[in-house]
Amino acid sequence: MxxxxxxxxxxxxxxxxxxxxxxxxxxxxxxxxxxxxxxxxxxxxxxxxxxxxxxxxxxxxxxxxxxxxxxxxxxxxxxxxxxxxxxxxxxxxxxxxxxxxxxxxxxxxxxxxxxxxxxxxxxxxxxxxxxxxxxxxxxxxxxxxxxxxxxxxxxxxxxxxxxxxxxxxxxxxxxxxxxxxxxxxxxxxxxxxCGVTEKWKMEHFLKQQIESIRERVGDAKVLCGLSGGVDSSVVAAMLYEAIGDQLIPVFVDNGLLRKGEREQVEEVFKINLKAPLITVDAVDNFLGKLAGVSDPEQKRKIIGHTFIEEFEKEAKKHDGIKFLAQGTLYPDVIESISVNGPSEVIKSHHNVGGLPDWMDFELIEPLRELFKDEVRKIGFELGLPEGMINRHPFPGPGLAIRIMGDVNVPDLDLLREADVILLDELKASGYYAKTWQAFAVLLNVKSVGVMGDNRTYDNTVCVRVVEAVDGMTATFAHLPHDLLERISRRIINEVDGINRVVYDISSKPPATIEWE
Ligand SMILES: Nc1ncnc2c1ncn2[C@@H]1O[C@H](COP(=O)(O)OP(=O)(O)OP(=O)(O)O)[C@@H](O)[C@H]1O
Ligand SMILES: O=c1[nH]c(=O)c2[nH+]cn([C@@H]3O[C@H](COP(=O)(O)O)[C@@H](O)[C@H]3O)c2[nH]1
Ligand SMILES: NC(=O)CC[C@H](N)C(=O)O
Ligand SMILES: [Mg+2]
Incomplete structure (x- = not known):
């Protein structure tokens, strides 16, 4: 031993x-x-x-x-x-x-x-x-x-x-x-x-995991939830190495994605994934189940369950799927459940605390003990394209946890427009690459404005840009004021229905990165 x-x-x-x-x-x-x-x-x-x-x-x-x-x-x-x-x-x-x-x-x-x-x-x-x-x-x-x-x-x-x-x-x-x-x-x-001198080697991690997946899966098939994010892309690449065509990658359009995201993901994986990607259109199912629900934890649980429901529906169309592979990382686990001890539930990540007890799949989660920057290193070793490796994280519950209160199509559309402007400005200024995550939040708070001599009573958007290495702690990004000003001006001028933009200056802890 x-x-x-x-x-x-x-x-x-x-x-x-x-x-x-x-x-x-x-x-x-x-x-x-x-x-x-x-x-x-x-x-x-x-x-x-x-x-x-x-x-x-x-x-x-x-x-x-x-x-x-x-x-x-x-x-x-x-x-x-x-x-x-x-x-x-x-x-x-x-x-x-x-x-x-x-x-x-x-x-x-x-x-x-x-x-x-x-x-x-x-x-x-x-x-x-x-x-x-x-x-x-x-x-x-x-x-x-x-x-x-x-x-x-x-x-x-x-x-x-x-x-x-x-x-x-x-x-x-x-x-x-x-x-x-x-x-x-x-x-x-x-x-x-303590005088520790022994050396433990991370280099063997990838090889070990691939071998253990191959052994565990045998000749069964694995449905892999693929989002376009780095974690699931790394998992899919590891699975392809381990089991080749027994991998069935599935991308779910849950109606909570950003503007143009579905098309982008389909495009990228056409080139970079050896197995053909299946897209499931589940917009009506997700939005129908979320209608009228405003409690954050309830939203998260509904989303987690609906993902599994959609994965199971898809699995029935194929023979021999026994496993569900997900890009679960350690932060998803620790915030969702107690691991090895008495930790608090902070929020139920859809892929951990949001899983239903009726799920039939066995889970394959090779990244479950790792942090995102470690996963990025593995992605690099596997030869994934740089854009995929360095993409900002985007949570599975998507825009649903960035709209305070209940989620509906008009609000989703409003938020999508603000979000795309923010990302556009960050990329143009070089700050996308320098930050961990950037997004807009629809606060469900209205305020009075004056536009072209008319009174407005419209929505407030909060811009959140954070610096982090592993997502466990974070500070707000000290963006230049002229960049903040440009973001605010463009959102207010270009998105009908938003008349105020605020910037979130809280760190994690005590706040978290997402608002819900
Ligand atoms: N739209 C989706 N379709 C299919 N699977 C999804 C979708 N969104 C999330 N998942 C699954 O849930 C897991 C956790 O999501 P999460 O956002 O933490 O990881 P990611 O999307 O792979 O990477 P990133 O954190 O960089 O966005 C994913 O790895 C993936 O297996
Ligand atoms: O796939 C996911 N499913 C979730 O339910 C979820 N909740 C938060 N996040 C992402 O995790 C990181 C830490 O977020 P918080 O500080 O808000 O907990 C941030 O990068 C968040 O975007 C999620 N990712
Ligand atoms: N982070 C901690 O370990 C907190 C310890 C203790 N609960 C305190 O508040 O001081
Ligand atoms: Mg994601």
């Missing part, structure tokens, strides 16, 4: 898989286990270090999640992150309270003793770098034997350590991409503090 270098005990943080992913980037093998895993089961894996993740719960609650206390007696280093830090503080005799200052988003880290006398955790880190906080509780009293190794404006205990016991804890999230040198801290913990 291979030794696992680092065990991550999961308290349900949205970011637990990101810890795994950061370690993967450093070729360090780690496994995520539920927080309540018994120490014998942890020991059986022979790890060199333990990381306690963040989580939505509060340590002072009566039913707060706890670790097997013997974890601290295993003689290997422990690193706590956010909830993990608060857990350590209490478990070693300190205290945690609800804070008056909730901290979500950026904070500047001040490393104690910089530059000559810093903790081993911060080796090679610069001082005053940005880290990402997401907490409303804070450590009030430090346990005996612990010292402060970094502070931030609102967190006097941003990082603490007990060198003798080799226990370290961070109030911020080093694993998120927006924590500037967080990856270095995780690397320092694994390599310098």
């Amino acid at each position: 291979t030794n696992v270098s680092i065990i991550v005990l999961d308290f349900g943080s949205q970011y637990t898989q990101l810890i795994a992913r950061r370690l993967r980037e450093d070729k360090i093998y780690c496994e995520i286990l539920p927080y309540h895993t018994k120490v014998e089961d942890i020991q059986a894996k022979n790890p060199k270090g333990i990381i306690l993740s963040g989580g939505p719960s509060s340590v002072y609650n009566e039913d707060a999640y706890e670790v097997d206390k013997d974890v601290y007696k295993m003689g290997i280093p422990v690193l706590g992150i956010c909830y993990g830090m608060q857990r350590i503080a209490v478990d070693f005799g300190g205290s945690v309270i609800r804070s008056d200052h909730h901290e979500y988003g950026k904070a500047e880290l001040d490393i104690v003793g910089y530059p000559d006398n810093i903790s081993a955790l911060f080796k090679d880190c610069d001082n005053h770098r940005i880290v990402w906080m997401s907490h409303s509780d804070r450590v009030e009293t430090l346990p005996d034997g612990f010292k402060v190794i970094a502070t931030s404006e609102n967190s006097p205990y941003a990082a603490i350590a007990n060198d003798e016991k080799r226990v370290y804890a961070l109030q911020f999230h080093p694993e998120v991409q927006h924590s500037e040198e967080g990856y270095l801290m995780l690397r320092n913990f694994a390599k310098n503090i």
Whole structure:
């Protein structure tokens, strides 16, 4: 059995898989286990270090999640992150309270003793770098034997350590991409503090997955939901390598696509896909089921179910389809359901939390543990065209989650016109390639305007453009004001029914990228 270098005990943080992913980037093998895993089961894996993740719960609650206390007696280093830090503080005799200052988003880290006398955790880190906080509780009293190794404006205990016991804890999230040198801290913990030297190779991932798909599928057929996005395109290319003509790629026009999208997808796959693409026209079915529904989660569930209904209808037209392949990524999973632990449902992604329990297919989701930028690298290795690899993500529920309230054809048409102008301007200015995602949202808010001396009472559109690497955290793009002005002017002038454009300046967290 291979030794696992680092065990991550999961308290349900949205970011637990990101810890795994950061370690993967450093070729360090780690496994995520539920927080309540018994120490014998942890020991059986022979790890060199333990990381306690963040989580939505509060340590002072009566039913707060706890670790097997013997974890601290295993003689290997422990690193706590956010909830993990608060857990350590209490478990070693300190205290945690609800804070008056909730901290979500950026904070500047001040490393104690910089530059000559810093903790081993911060080796090679610069001082005053940005880290990402997401907490409303804070450590009030430090346990005996612990010292402060970094502070931030609102967190006097941003990082603490007990060198003798080799226990370290961070109030911020080093694993998120927006924590500037967080990856270095995780690397320092694994390599310098825990002494991990083994190397795990990502290069074998693709080969392994293709072989395991071939073995699992046998001579059955696989229906692959293909959207034109990078995730499903990568899955289709992997499947074609694995099973050739047993792949049946299906693109669903759900009536929630952007202007001209169906034609574009059909065109692109005619050239780039070896198996013939089937387009299912399901516009009436989707829009009929969504009529009058305004609750975001209900919309998402309806869309998830209707996708499966359409896939099953199509599958009946072919013999021997047993599997449904989807380009599900880790962020879809973590926001939709609890994985390995007690995480919160943030939103039901149509392809995970939105799946119906009556579904007959077995799922093939080879990208389920990966993040989009990792998938893009695989796409590159598979030789997919650059335009496909670098396309902005577009969610399966499409424009339905960008129209606040109920979804209808006039609103869809209005939004499509605004969206196409936004994308056009971003592409012309070079900002499309520099940003993660850009779209317009129809707010269902009307306001008064004046156009050509006439009063208007029309719709407001919100423009959302974000920068991100993996979609787990994001900041709004600092677009030049003249570009914003041009976008606003063109939308208001060219789209009848819109008289106001606003720009979304929230980060994720605490907001999310999509509005619903
Ligand atoms: N219109 C569609 N027709 C068929 N399958 C779809 C459609 N939209 C989404 N899917 C399925 O749902 C999965 C998840 O959608 P998602 O948008 O996350 O991924 P993607 O479309 O492949 O890539 P991207 O995130 O870059 O848009 C897809 O990988 C695909 O399998
Ligand atoms: O295929 C999808 N089905 C969904 O139900 C879904 N919801 C959000 N997204 C995309 O996921 C990323 C993170 O979005 P949020 O910050 O809004 O959760 C962003 O890129 C979103 O566009 C989805 N993709
Ligand atoms: N992200 C976290 O781990 C949060 C921990 C705890 N729930 C808090 O709010 O402080
Ligand atoms: Mg998509």
